[in-house]
Amino acid sequence: MKRTMKWAIAALVLVLLAAGALRAIGARKAQQAKLAAGTGSAAIETVVELSATDVVRVARRELAETLPVSGTLRAVDSAQVKARVAGELIGLTVREGDTVAAGQVIARIDPVEYQSRMRQAQEQAESSRAQAEVAQRTFDNNKALVEQGFISRTALETSQSNLNSALSTHRAALAAVEMTRKSLDDTVLKSPIAGQVAQRLAQSGERVAIDAKIIEVVDLSRIEVEATLAAADSVAVRVGQRATLQIEGGGVADPKSGERTVGASVVRVNPSAQAGSRSVLVYLRLDRSTGFRQGLFAQGTIDVGRTETLxxxxxxxxxxxxAPYVQVVIDGRIAHRPVETGLRGQLDGQTMVAVRGIEEGAVVVAGSLGPLRQGTAVRLSPVSASAAPAPAASARSAP
Known part of the structure; x- marks a missing residue:
């Protein structure tokens, strides 16, 4: 009897446990179903409203095809005054920043040695001239004696040879005089151009060698930018193309952007690429040179053409x-459309890019809104829905 009672109690406990477990499982399933139903209804009801600033329309715009360029300012006319003869440098008074005129005497090489050489050459020329005169008189006398039959023609030919030799010696002495005179003139150092002294590379009292650099003079009235371009980019550059540059330390403030820029034009393109880098030098003449200095850094863009595109x-x-893509609004939902990008340009302070793979007039979510999941329901505000595509305009920027 007691054993039967124990089995009955155990069976009752098992039944109660099973019932509790089934009740808990049922309650959990009901809660999950309720949550799922609530989430689904919330997703259906969630609609993202887009304002006029949240969307843009694909439109055709005229973009300027530009190339980025950077380089250093160089004076069109510059010169280095060098010593043409060796000697002691005297009379050098100009320094960096001083203004000099074309032909102005900058310094001198001590001329004492060259003046002595000049006198020596002149004396040798006088001696050779006297010998030539003696040879000339001898020839004239022998010529008269030959005609009278007193001497043979061989003696006349010998005197003729002596005369020719004396004349050659005299001409050589005169040439030596000219050479020493040039060396004496070269002791005076003059500026070949008008401008300002950019560098002073020697000091008075210093003994300089031939071709030693004394000063460098630059003419800042005409300045150009020496820029380097990749060989592939240089193909599109032509003489006369316009450029917009920003130069450290100066420039004209742009009325729209407020940036200090200066206009320039391409004046020369080097026909040879530089060894090693294989880059091509391009020279741009500034529209205005006032206020700039040689060696300043410049950067900007060259306008190489214009293209009208979406x-x-x-x-x-x-x-x-x-792959790049855009978020397009189609039938009230977000769709991701892959696109191909191309030329870039600036328009009203905003960088624009040419796109392919999307139709004109399509409504695209702006980048300021962030990513939206594909299929998200959206609603355009009346202002953004009726907004027309922006009018075409030109743009300038580096790709």
Missing amino acids: ALPLTAVRTDKP
Whole structure:
């Protein structure tokens, strides 16, 4: 009897446990179903409203095809005054920043030695001239004696040879005089151009060698930018193309952007590439040279052409996937459309990019809104829905 009672109690406990477990499982399933139903209804009801600033329309715009360029300012006319003869440098008084005129005497090489050489050459020329005169008289006398038959023609030919030798010696002495005179003249150092002294490379009293640099003079009335371009980019550059540059230390303030810029034009393109880097030098003449100095850094863009194409703000093209794409509003929902990007340019302070793979007039979510999941329901505000595409305009920027 007691054993039967124990089995009955155990069975009752098992039944109660099973019932409790089934009740707990049922309650949990009901709660999950309720949560799922609530989430689904919330997703259906969630609609993202987009204002006029949250969307842009794909429109055709005229973009300027530009190349980035940077380089250093160089004076068109510059010169280095060098010593043409060796000697002691005297009379050098100009320093960096001083203004000099074309032909102005900058310094001198001590001329004492060259004046002595000049006198020596002149004396040798006088001696050779006297010998030539003696040879001339001898020839004339022998010529008269030959005609009278007193001497043979061989003696006349010998005197003729002596005369020719004396004349040659005299001409050589005169040439030596000219050479020493030039060396004496070269002791006076003059500036070949008008401008300002950029460097002083020697001091008075210093003994300098031939071709030693004394000063460098630059003419800042005409300045150009010496820029380097990749060989592939240089193909599109032509003489006369316009450029906009920003130069450290000066420039004209742009009325729209407030940036200090200066206009320039391409005046020369080097026909040879530089060894090693294979880059090509391009020279741009500044529209205004006032206030600039040689050696300043300049950077900007060269306008190499214009293209009308479908364009969007660069920020609207998303790159968080392997391929660039845009978020397009189609039938009230977000769709991701892959695009190909091309030329870039600046328009009203905003970087624009040419796009392919999307139709004109499509409504695209701006980059300021952030990523939206594909299929998200959206609603355009009346202002953004009726907004027309922006009018075409020109743009300038580096790709």
